[in-house]
Amino acid sequence: MPESPVLTVSDLHVRLGSTHVVNGAGFSLDAGQTLALLGESGSGKSVTARTIMGLIRPPHGRVTAGTVLLHGQDLLAMPEERRRALRSTTISMIFQDALSALNPVLSVGYQIAELFRAHRGMSRNEARRAAVDVLGQVRIPAAARRAGDYPHQFSGGMRQRVGIALAIALRPDVIIADEPTTALDVTVQAQILRLLGDIQREHGTALLLITHDMGVVADMADRVAVMYAGRVVEQATAAEVFARPRHPYSEALLGAIPRPHLRGRELAVIAGAPPDLSVPDEGCRFRPRCRYRIEDCERNPPEHDLGGGRSTACHEWEKVGSA
Numbered sequence: 001m002p003e004s005p006v007l008t009v010s011d012l013h014v015r016l017g018s019t020h021v022v023n024g025a026g027f028s029l030d031a032g033q034t035l036a037l038l039g040e041s042g043s044g045k046s047v048t049a050r051t052i053m054g055l056i057r058p059p060h061g062r063v064t065a066g067t068v069l070l071h072g073q074d075l076l077a078m079p080e081e082r083r084r085a086l087r088s089t090t091i092s093m094i095f096q097d098a099l100s101a102l103n104p105v106l107s108v109g110y111q112i113a114e115l116f117r118a119h120r121g122m123s124r125n126e127a128r129r130a131a132v133d134v135l136g137q138v139r140i141p142a143a144a145r146r147a148g149d150y151p152h153q154f155s156g157g158m159r160q161r162v163g164i165a166l167a168i169a170l171r172p173d174v175i176i177a178d179e180p181t182t183a184l185d186v187t188v189q190a191q192i193l194r195l196l197g198d199i200q201r202e203h204g205t206a207l208l209l210i211t212h213d214m215g216v217v218a219d220m221a222d223r224v225a226v227m228y229a230g231r232v233v234e235q236a237t238a239a240e241v242f243a244r245p246r247h248p249y250s251e252a253l254l255g256a257i258p259r260p261h262l263r264g265r266e267l268a269v270i271a272g273a274p275p276d277l278s279v280p281d282e283g284c285r286f287r288p289r290c291r292y293r294i295e296d297c298e299r300n301p302p303e304h305d306l307g308g309g310r311s312t313a314c315h316e317w318e319k320v321g322s323a
Contacts, residue, residue, distance in 0.1 A: 004072065006031050006206050007091075007174050012066035014044075014051050014157070014230075021047050023230035025066075026278055029174065034207040036198065036221035036238070037255070038214075042274050045210045046096075046293065049176045051076075052208075053093050054083045070174065088166075089119050091174040096182055100162035102151040107285075108162045109135070109147025115169050134165045136289050138195060157188035161195070168199055176208045181216070193220060214257050223309075226250045229285035236310040244321040246312040248290045249251035266323040283313070292316040 004029035014022035022044045029035045037045050050056050052068050052074060068075040070091055077085055095101035103111055112134055113127035122130060128147070135143035138161040151159055160180060167175050175194060181189035197220060201208050209220055215225055217238055224241045226234040226249060234247035246250040252270045272289035275281065284290070287297040296315045303313050314320060 003031065005029055005069075005070060006177065008067075008069040009048070009052065010067045010069070012068065014047055014056060014061060014065045014294070015064055016047070016056075016061045018273055020064075021230050021277055022051065023277075025230065025232050025236060027232055028227040029206045029208055030264065031173070031206055032200070032204045034209055034220050035223045036217045037208060037210045037225050037226060038212065038217055039227035040212055040274055042277075043227045045227055046178055048227070049093065049178050049208065049210055052176060053087065053091070056166070068232045075310070085119075086117055086275065088172060089170045089246065090172050091176070092167040092170070092172045093176040093178065094160075094163050094167045094180045096179040098156075099151055100161040101163055102159065102166075104151055107150055108150050108154070108165075112147075112162075112165055112169055114165065117194050119170055120258070131169075134169045135162070137168070137170070138162070138165045140165075154312070156184055159191065160184065160188075160192055162190070162198070164195065171203055172205065174206045174208065176210070178210045179212070180209075181213075196220070214253060220269075227278060228254070230284070231313065233286070233314070234312045237308075240310060246306065246317045246320050247286075247314045248292050248316075248320055284313075292319055 010026045012022050012025045013020065025044065025048055027035065037048065037099055039045055047056065051063060052075065056063065062189055063076055066076070070086065093208065094214060101106065109131045112131035116122045116127040116130045117124070124231040132144045132147050135147055140146050140158060140161055154162060180196070183190050184192065193216065196207065199205065201305060211217060221238040224238050224246065225232045226247060228249045234241065234250045241250055255268045256270060258267060272290060275285050282300060283298040284301050287293045294316060301313045301315045303311050305311050
């Protein structure tokens, strides 16, 4: 009998003010698996991640429907005190901007040590030793000395390693990585992604990787959930999406990847712009940009189960990727 997913998001709806930024998103994540949540900026990826972590709250935002099950427990329904206890111990998050996520007036070693004191009941000295050990795990040189440094004293890549150290310190079952390499140069990006992969394999952690980078998906992901206008429009293994996408948006994302053998040709782009989510629309949100558009697209497409854990939300899915 297959094990249940460690994380299951179902029919999630989130509003920021009067704007519906997440519209029925759903996906699941198995133990030890990497799921890439893929889409353009503004597709709802980060809001989904923050909702899972319980960071979207009134008056700034509100969950209007849906469930987020962590080991079968609904994070959205439980008291904040219980949810806070699960953060870092069972589920944690690596933020896009490590400098903003870290406290600027506390040393990085102190910030990590506080996790061990709060959740493991360690003494001050035990917690400091544990913090130094975690900094060593994320390959920060001279970890014992650097533990006394402050966030501004680290480079961007080293700060992101500190952010990863905070996320893995208590060995959670699920880590959410929200565009963890966006602000870093290409060489450092590769180092951070390699580090994440090594940590995941060592600890057996499930990783929800939020990205708009198809190269990152190809290198890291087991499965992909493609998100557009607040909805997951396709789910499949990474290999299936790259071999034959089944949603026009997935196909368009793949088509926009620069390819060395096409040097000198005009780069492909996705026509149009993402929709204004503050304007209600009963149809498929991608239809103004879609080359497969038909009259039925004036109605929001249902999710089609293609078998083997693959699904797509497109009326014309059988035609997509056939060229």
